[in-house]
Amino acid sequence: MLLFLIMPLIAVLPLSLVTQASANTQLTPLTQISDATARLPEQTVAVQAQSKFRIRNFTEFMTPAFQGRTRSIPNRDGSEYIPATLFNILAIDYEIAPDYRILYHQRALLMLTPNSSFQGLNLFGRDPRFALRRTQVFDVPHVNTTYDLYVQPGIANNQLSDGNSFEVGFRTNTSYSPPGTRWNFGLLQEFTTRYLNPSGQGRQRAYGWFMPWVSYDLSQKISLQHFTTLPFTNLRSQPWTSFQWDDPPPFIQNGIGLNLTKTVSASLFINNYLGVGPTLSNTWASVWLSLDLL
Helix, strand or coil, X not given: CHHHHHHHHHHCCCHHHHHHHHHHCCCCCHHHHHHHHHHHHHHHHHHHHHHCEEEEEEEEEECCXXXXXXXXXXXXXXXXXXXXXXEEEEEEEEEEECCEEEEEEEEEEEECCCCCCCCCCEEXXXXXXXXXXXXXXXXXXXXXXXXXXXXECCCCCCCCCCCCXXXXXXXXXXXXXCCCCCEEEEEEEEEEEEEECCCCCCCEEEEEEEEEEEEEECCCCEEEEEEEEEEEEEECCCCCCCCEECCCCCEEEEEEEEECCCCEEEEEEEEEECCCCCCHHHCEEEEEEEEECC
16 A cells, blocks of 8 residues: 555656666665674674573671670670671573573672681682572462572582582572552572582581561562571481571561662661560671662
8 A cells, every 4th residue: 555655656756856866876785785684693692692691699798786795796695606797699590491590699708807716807608509490480460489499519618618518409489469558478498408528527418498578668669678587407417307496596687678779779677586585785787788780
């Protein structure tokens, strides 16, 4: 139909204009067209590959106890536990198929203040994690799920290592936001089993944690947040069915979250142990910073 509209218009144009337009038209050499066409798929593949990458970084800073002679994160009784600490996780994943990703996950720990066990600044690299990640496991509205099956090769060897060991584990992250409300509920958990290298002397057979959480959105930028961390372990000296609380003991974090930008969020928490009355000597604070780098 468009062709029938254009043809009469061309027919009534003065012949001189048509001739002039033809004379001014420069044809692109076929070799240039071929080169441009050849470059286009390469550029498209590069853009598509970049869009499949995600890079995220999480940092937690834990302060010393609010009151006490030491400059350490406190134990339940107010004694020193570990120095004030900066904990960091860098996570890079790549989409290999719809809802499937491969993951590289690197942890590091920086101890900032001295105590009876550590002097000065101490940086500890933790074992890298390599995982197969599955997202949106369940097709349920308002529910988000991420499941990881991972290995940790046991190459980190420092003061925090419990013997060299090859580790296998799984991690789940599930959240639910009821429609029509400002509430959000979630549960994170990890379970890791350890397999000793020939030179390994580790005392743990398995370890992990549960972290139920709830938040309430005061606005699009601000939310109230509550997290409970429940670490557990199974020792080689005990049966497989026998678990106990790990170190540190279970604790809670209550605070406020801020969505600073679309890619940057932060939280400020007051931390207390479960099962013991809070005092200034066994209470400390945390600051979380999350960055979506890509």
